[in-house]
Amino acid sequence: MNPGLVLASTSPFRRELLQRLALPFDTCSPQVDETPKPGEGPNAMVARLAEAKARAGARQKPDHLIIGSDQCAELDGQILGKPGDHQRALEQLTAASGRTVVFHTGLCLLNAVTGEAQVDVVPFKVRFRALSPEQIDHYLRKEQPYQCAGSIKSEGLGIALFEAMEGDDPTALVGLPLIRLCTLLERAGFRVV
Known part of the structure; x- marks a missing residue:
């Protein structure tokens, strides 16, 4: 019998993905x-935060398998976090217009009983269309993706901003890489199918 499974996240998007x-x-x-640590790169940051979220979840659910995940976007080596407001989102998408952004999704599966953590980072590249200021403003007013890494809600209208996508796991773009998670669960002895 599988142990209890806990998603250490308040994200409705991650919850919807895990329900699949x-x-x-x-x-x-x-x-x-x-908050990123000084000099911390995107892969190191999302791996650290995914594990930190899983460990925080383990304090609440000490006899479960805990899933932690974190995501950031990267453009030219700069981390694009959650914009928080319209102006910052406008700046992020203007900078991304016609360019490639890499979304880094950290994933941790923590056995709260043993303390063993499996941590991985799944990248996903998105090439943006050349976007007009009007297109960006329309998208932002319609979706309001102010709590989404890089100002993108790809499961909604954000997909219309893309020219191409490249990656091993499309669910990584939304924030919870299910293909990789299935592998981690199986390694932990958790039966998925």
């Missing part, structure tokens, strides 16, 4: 400071 696996799971709110 048709596995019973709970959620919890991991209170984690998401």
Whole structure:
């Protein structure tokens, strides 16, 4: 029998993704400071935060397998986090117009009983169309993706801003790489199918 599974996230998008696996799971709110450390690159940051979220979840659910995930966008080596407001989102998407942005999604599966953590980072590249200021403004007013890495809600209208996508796991773009998660769950002895 599988141990209990917990998604350490308040994201409705991650919850919807995990529901695709048709596995019973709970959620919890991991209170984690998401501020990047000085000099920390995108892969190191999302790996650290994914594990920190899983460990925070383990304090609430100490006898479960805990899933932690974190995502950031990167443009020219600069981390694009959650914009928080319209102006910052406008700046992010203007900079991304006609260019390639890499979304880095950190994933951690933590066995709260043993403390063993499996941590991985799944990249996903997106090439943006050349966007007019009007297109960007229309998108932002319609979607309001102010709590989404890089100002993109790809599961909604954000897909219309893309020219091409490249990656091994399309669910990584939304914030929870299910293909990689299935591998981590199986390694932990958790039966997925």
